Amino acid sequence: MTQMATTYSSGTFKEDDRALAKIFAGYSISAAAWLLFATFVGIVLAYKFGAPEFGSGAWLTFGRLRPIHTNATFYGFASIALVGLAYYVAVRSCRTAIYSTRLAWLGLALFNVAAIAGTIALDLGYSAGDLEYREWPWPIRVIFLAALLVTAWNLVATVARRSTEDIYLSNWYMMGGVLWTCIIAVVAILPWYQYGLGQVAVSGFYMHNAVGMWFTPLALGTFYYALPRLLNRPIYSYALGVFAFWTNLVFYPIIGSHHFLFSPLPWWLQTTAIVFSVAMLVPVLGGSANFLLTIRGHFGQMRESYPLAFIFVGVVGYLVGSTQGTFEAFRSLQAVWHLTNFTVGHSHLTMYGFVTFAIWGGTYALLPAATGKYPAQAGLALHFWMALVGSFIYVVSLSIGGTIQGMDWVNQLPFIQSVVDMQPFYVWRGVGGLLMFLSHFVYAWNVWRMTYGSSAKTVPQGSSQIVEDVT
Amino acid sequence: MNKLVLIAGGSTLVYAGLALLMGVAPGIMLSRTPPGPGVKPLTALEAEGREVYVANGCSYCHTQQVRPLAQDKVFGRPSAPGDFAYQTPELLGSERTGPDLSNVGARQPSAVWQYIHLYNPRAVVPDSIMPSFDWMFDVVDKAPAGVSPVPLPKAYAPPHGVVVPKHEAQALLAYLLSLKQSPLPTSEVAGDMGGSAEAAAPATPAASGKEASAPAAATQGSAKGKQLFSTNCSACHQETGEGLPGAFPPLKGNAAVNDPNPATHMHAVLFGLAGATIDGTKYESEMPEFGSMLSDADIADIINYERSSWGNHGKPVTAKDVAAERAKGK
Numbered sequence: 001m002t003q004m005a006t007t008y009s010s011g012t013f014k015e016d017d018r019a020l021a022k023i024f025a026g027y028s029i030s031a032a033a034w035l036l037f038a039t040f041v042g043i044v045l046a047y048k049f050g051a052p053e054f055g056s057g058a059w060l061t062f063g064r065l066r067p068i069h070t071n072a073t074f075y076g077f078a079s080i081a082l083v084g085l086a087y088y089v090a091v092r093s094c095r096t097a098i099y100s101t102r103l104a105w106l107g108l109a110l111f112n113v114a115a116i117a118g119t120i121a122l123d124l125g126y127s128a129g130d131l132e133y134r135e136w137p138w139p140i141r142v143i144f145l146a147a148l149l150v151t152a153w154n155l156v157a158t159v160a161r162r163s164t165e166d167i168y169l170s171n172w173y174m175m176g177g178v179l180w181t182c183i184i185a186v187v188a189i190l191p192w193y194q195y196g197l198g199q200v201a202v203s204g205f206y207m208h209n210a211v212g213m214w215f216t217p218l219a220l221g222t223f224y225y226a227l228p229r230l231l232n233r234p235i236y237s238y239a240l241g242v243f244a245f246w247t248n249l250v251f252y253p254i255i256g257s258h259h260f261l262f263s264p265l266p267w268w269l270q271t272t273a274i275v276f277s278v279a280m281l282v283p284v285l286g287g288s289a290n291f292l293l294t295i296r297g298h299f300g301q302m303r304e305s306y307p308l309a310f311i312f313v314g315v316v317g318y319l320v321g322s323t324q325g326t327f328e329a330f331r332s333l334q335a336v337w338h339l340t341n342f343t344v345g346h347s348h349l350t351m352y353g354f355v356t357f358a359i360w361g362g363t364y365a366l367l368p369a370a371t372g373k374y375p376a377q378a379g380l381a382l383h384f385w386m387a388l389v390g391s392f393i394y395v396v397s398l399s400i401g402g403t404i405q406g407m408d409w410v411n412q413l414p415f416i417q418s419v420v421d422m423q424p425f426y427v428w429r430g431v432g433g434l435l436m437f438l439s440h441f442v443y444a445w446n447v448w449r450m451t452y453g454s455s456a457k458t459v460p461q462g463s464s465q466i467v468e469d470v471t
Numbered sequence: 472m473n474k475l476v477l478i479a480g481g482s483t484l485v486y487a488g489l490a491l492l493m494g495v496a497p498g499i500m501l502s503r504t505p506p507g508p509g510v511k512p513l514t515a516l517e518a519e520g521r522e523v524y525v526a527n528g529c530s531y532c533h534t535q536q537v538r539p540l541a542q543d544k545v546f547g548r549p550s551a552p553g554d555f556a557y558q559t560p561e562l563l564g565s566e567r568t569g570p571d572l573s574n575v576g577a578r579q580p581s582a583v584w585q586y587i588h589l590y591n592p593r594a595v596v597p598d599s600i601m602p603s604f605d606w607m608f609d610v611v612d613k614a615p616a617g618v619s620p621v622p623l624p625k626a627y628a629p630p631h632g633v634v635v636p637k638h639e640a641q642a643l644l645a646y647l648l649s650l651k652q653s654p655l656p657t658s659e660v661a662g663d664m665g666g667s668a669e670a671a672a673p674a675t676p677a678a679s680g681k682e683a684s685a686p687a688a689a690t691q692g693s694a695k696g697k698q699l700f701s702t703n704c705s706a707c708h709q710e711t712g713e714g715l716p717g718a719f720p721p722l723k724g725n726a727a728v729n730d731p732n733p734a735t736h737m738h739a740v741l742f743g744l745a746g747a748t749i750d751g752t753k754y755e756s757e758m759p760e761f762g763s764m765l766s767d768a769d770i771a772d773i774i775n776y777e778r779s780s781w782g783n784h785g786k787p788v789t790a791k792d793v794a795a796e797r798a799k800g801k
Contacts, residue, residue, distance in 0.1 A: 052592075052600045062602050063528020125526030129560020156479055167474050175479050180486045187494050196555040198502025200563055205494035213486070249482055253489040257497075262538035263563060264552040269497060335540055339567040409542040414701035415570045416598050 016097035020088060021370040023104045025451035027084025028363055030108060032444040034076030034115065035356075039437045041069040046433045049426040059123055067135040068122050073351065074133060074210070075144060076115040081359045082218035083107065083151050086174040088366055089225040090155055093170055094162030103154040110147035114140055131199075132207040134188045145185040152178040169241045170221040176249070177217035184209045201257065201265060204273075208256035215351070217248070219318075219358035220287060223311060226365040227294050230308050231301070236293035240286050248283035251276045258329040261338060277329035280322065288319035306380035310361030313388060317353030324349065336410060341422065341429075342402025345395045352391050352436070360387075360443065367447070373455035375446035383442040390435025393428055401425025507553020509653030513646070520646025523607075523639045525560065532601070534564035534571045535650070545702060547574030547652045554652065569601055576651040578764070583718050583756035584707055585644050586621045586636055594627040595706055595715065607640035619755065622718040696776030699769055703761060704777075712781035718756060720749040723781035733774065733788045737796040740770055767793040 048054055048062050058064070091098050098104060118136035121127075127135045134141065155178055159171050184206065194202045224241060228234050235241060257265055257273035292315060295308070302309040324346055327333055337343065360383070368374045401422050408418040449455060513521060524530070535558075539549035550573060555561060579585065584595060590608050592599035610632045614620040620633035628634065636644070701710065707719040714721040722728050727735040727749075743760035746753070761770060767790040774793070778785030 048602065049600055052602050056603060057606050058527070061527055061604070063531050064526075066528055066531040127525050127528070129525055130528055130530035130562060130564065131560055132565060156475070159479075160475055167478060172478050172482070176482045176486075179479060179483045183483070183487055183490050187490055193495065193499045193502055195502040195559045196557065196561065197504045197552050198498040198500070199559055199561045200555065201497035201501050202494055203561060203563075205490070205497075209490075209494075245482075249485055250489070253486065254493050256493065259565065260536075260563065262540060263536050264550050264555065265501070266497075335538075335542075338538075339534060339565065341566075341568075343565065409567075412542055412545070412698075414698055414705075415545070416596060416701070419568070419600060420598050 016091075017370075019101045020091050020098055021372075023098065023101060023108075024084050024088045024367060024370045026105070026108055027080050027087070028367055028447050029451060030112060031077050031081035031084065031359070032440070032447045034072055034080060035440050036444055038069055038072035038077055039433075039440055041065050041072065043430075043433055043437050045069055046426070046430040050423070050430065058125065063130075064123055064125065067127065067130070068119050070133060071118055071122070071135060072115060074215075075111070075118065078215055078351070078355055078359065080108065080111050080115075081363065082215065082222070082355075083111070083178075085222050085359070085362045085366065086151075086155060086178070086218055087158070088370060089170045089174060089221060090158045092366075093168040093225060094159055094164055096158060096161050096163050099154050099157035099161060103150050107147050107150040107154065110143055110150060114144040114147060117143065131203050133210050134203075134206055138189050138191070141185065141189050145182065145189065148178060148182045148185060152182055168225070169235070169238060169245070170225040172242075172245050173217040173221035173224065176245070177214055177221070180217075180249075181210070181214040184213060197264060200260060200263065201269065204259050204265070205253070205256040207259060209253055211351070212252045212255075215355045216252075216318075219314065219355045220244075222358050222362035223291055223315065226307070226311060226362045227291060229369075230305060230311070230365050231294065231298050233294070233298075236290050236296075240290045244283040244287040244290065247279075247286070251279045251283065255280060255329070258334075261329070261331055261334045274329050274331070277326050281326055284319065284322040284326075288315055291315040306377070306384050307361050307365035309384055310357050310364060312361075314354055314357035314361055317349060317355075317357055321346065321350035321354050336406035337402060338406075340402035340405040340409075341398045341425070342406065345398030345402060348391065348398070349395045353395065357387075363447070363450075367450045368459075371450055373450050373453070374459050375449045376456040377458075379442055379446045379449070379456075383439050383446060386435050386439035386442065390432045390437075390439060393432030394436065395432075397425045397428035397432060401429075501552070504552045504556060506556030507551050507653060508656065510553055510556055512557045513649060516642050516645045517649045518646075520639075520642035520644065520649075521562075523643045524562070524646055527604070529572075530562045530564040532564075532566060532568035534567050535573045536563040537571055537573050537652075543571070546571035547577070548655055550652075551655055569599075572647070572650055574650060574652045576648040578759060579706065580648060580759050581707065581719075581756040582644055582648070583622060585647055586640065587623060587627075587715070587718060588706075589640060589643070590621055590623060590634060591627045594624050595709075597710075604640070604643075607637050607643065608634050609637055610634055622715070624715050624718075693772075693776055693779065695769075696772035696774075697780075699765070699773045700776050703765070704773065707756070707758075712777070712783075717752070718754070720747075720752065720754055722777050723783065725783070726750055728777055728783050729785045731786050733778075733786060733792065734796060736774055736778070736785070737770070737788060737793055740774060741793070741797055742801045762797055767791075767797065 044055060044060070045062065045065055052062075055061075087098060087104055114136070118140045121137050121140060122135055126137050128137050128141075129135070136144070152175070155171075155175050159167060159175060187202065188206045188210075224235060254276040255273045257269045258277050261270050261274075263270075291311075295312065295315075299312075302312055328337055328343075328346060364375070364380060401424075404421050404425075405418045408421055409415075445453075535550075537543045537546045537548065537550045543549070554573075586608075587594050588596070588601075589604045591603045591605060592601040608621065610629045612632050614633050614635050618635050620635055623634055708714050708722050709719075712721060712723040727739065730736065739758065741760065741762035744758040746755065747758075748754070761773075765773075770793045771788050771790045775787045777783065778787060
């Protein structure tokens with residue numbers, strides 16, 4: 001604080017603070033709206049598994065809504081929410097002001113334009129091909145790339161004008177994530193070198209990197225900042241965090257082809273992917289241990305602090321989901337689980353149990369500190385328990401169902417048997433999904449109270465105080 | 472500033488290098504994979520059908536990759552690198568809510584079946600959860616000249632008029648029927664896909680072991696026959712053996728199935744049928760030939776299941792009988 005005061009006159013300081021709070025609030029509101037939309041589509045999709053005639057016609061057909069659900073979740077909700085967090089974390093941990101508020105708003109507009117245009121294009125049947133997570137026609141992905149470039153520029157320039165000597169670890173992950181994703185986006189868009197089987201190789205690379213080098217680093221960066229902030233103690237081991245950063249960077253880009261085991265991709269490419277999937281245990285276990293050891297001795301605080309509880313679930317989701325990913329990459333297990341609903345369970349365990357809980361934990365921990373407004377404790381509790389129970393039902397039912405589905409195939413039963421056997425698990429998935437979806441209304445309400453609505457009168461227990469000195 | 476350059480610049484450089492190595496380089500190398508023997512570019516109509524397939528996200532439920540695993544044999548031979556030469560965007564898919572379609576043109580060549588199934592999958596597969604693509608069809612009072620209406624079962628047909636495919640359904644059908652795997656020279660399986668063959672190896676003894684033990688017990692044979700029938704035949708002839716009136720002939724009470732001489736029955740399964748008149752009804756739909764997909768023992772199991780179910784009592788056959796009929800040729 002004292003350092004800050006020397007850098008800025010108190011007048012500009014307050015103004016900068018307000019501008020940052022507005023940006024953070026804008027990103028959070030936009031993200032909440034996208035989450036509601038994306039998961040509403042998800043609910044419709046889940047319902048279709050039991051009622052295939054429901055919502056007939058081209059615009060509501062399953063195959064068009066399915067990529068709308070994933071892309072809106074990825075590029076509408078999660079990307080926007082994490083970039084909002086990244087700005088706040090960068091400014092606060094660097095004890096400076098944002099480089100450009102204009103660029104931040106421009107970025108938000110571009111993200112939204114891309115996600116809206118992408119949604120409409122997919123619903124009209126304009127798809128770049130059923131290529132996981134890059135279905136948007138390329139001009140729309142260029143808009144998304146522009147949003148990334150604007151964000152990267154603004155973030156790096158903000159860190160460049162820091163008043164601290166060091167660059168706090170969160171910024172490594174968050175700047176890195178945005179910069180690397182610019183490269184991923186370019187690799188995916190350029191058409192001249194990806195035909196037929198070559199495109200399969202690029203798809204393997206893209207679909208895993210778009211997740212693991214974008215959402216993972218930004219979510220981890222949120223952990224590294226929000227945890228010390230909530231607990232008022234530094235991260236357990238800074239060096240371990242640095243080690244996890246570099247190992248994650250080197251191992252992760254290599255594992256993409258494990259999405260195409262037993263495919264005609266060269267066997268060496270698949271084997272390399274498996275080997276590095278195992279190597280991923282190093283940054284995953286290192287990172288998770290670091291977070292858990294930071295919380296150690298303070299687990300009891302979760303009874304009062306929902307932001308901490310959200311982050312704890314996120315850390316466990318990271319640990320369990322990533323470790324599960326390593327096991328899924330083994331050929332023996334992949335032979336059963338690949339192409340089944342187990343994979344869908346896995347992607348929700350990671351995208352929801354890890355990334356989304358990280359976003360919520362980060363937002364609940366930091367947004368009130370920016371705006372000075374708090375959600376009600378009851379709102380936090382309701383959101384937390386519905387989302388947790390819902391996602392638990394979701395993941396467990398699809399994991400069991402997916403295993404049965406895979407065993408039906410291994411036992412060479414008529415294919416339709418695997419469709420029939422999945423039915424009860426589709427129903428349970430719908431039950432879990434509905435709870436998750438309902439919890440998002442509570443989340444939206446909470447975001448509203450933290451931004452433009454009326455703050456809760458009593459500050460929820462265990463909220464982070466305005467204490468900057470954690471780094 | 473130096474720290475920033477090291478962290479942001481350094482990590483980005485490392486990442487760019489890895490992206491080139493693991494994404495771009497394999498992409499460039501594998502894009503040059505030459506087409507396999509017999510793999511041809513799509514015709515204009517088939518290519519249009521492929522666009523319909525992409526636009527409606529068929530690959531979110533249907534893969535187009537047959538793995539060298541015993542459980543995938545039902546979908547065709549293992550996919551080879553040369554199969555994908557004309558496949559951009561690639562449609563390998565990541566989920567099998569529905570079956571693999573790499574070889575669907577050979578497995579299910581009947582245009583009539585495909586149209587009924589697209590219009591409403593439950594008309595032919597009661598337990599299916601595939602959406603109906605009825606919006607790719609028109610309901611008209613009278614089919615225009617040269618277009619045959621889709622022979623839908625009453626329960627699924629519109630109350631008035633007849634159903635005819637729109638252009639997009641015709642294109643989609645052309646694409647689906649083009650999905651036929653070309654036969655693979657055995658050397659390619661052993662050579663180019665060394666790893667795949669290795670993975671398939673442990674599966675083979677298990678599969679042949681099953682086959683060897685199957686004829687041992689008659690009950691086991693009939694259970695296997697029922698299973699094979701479900702997988703290969705029930706889509707058209709239905710689990711009830713009643714077929715679909717006007718579209719697919721019934722096997723229940725079918726003259727050839729109950730004929731003491733099984734030759735006609737065996738011949739139909741081995742070599743397929745097209746434009747046949749069965750028990751007085753002419754069927755437009757084509758029946759695929761199963762001789763190239765199933766072993767003599769499997770075909771004997773299917774035939775015996777058909778000859779002993781739904782009140783049928785045809786004389787049973789042996790794998791040897793099937794082999795003899797096969798040797799006679801088409």
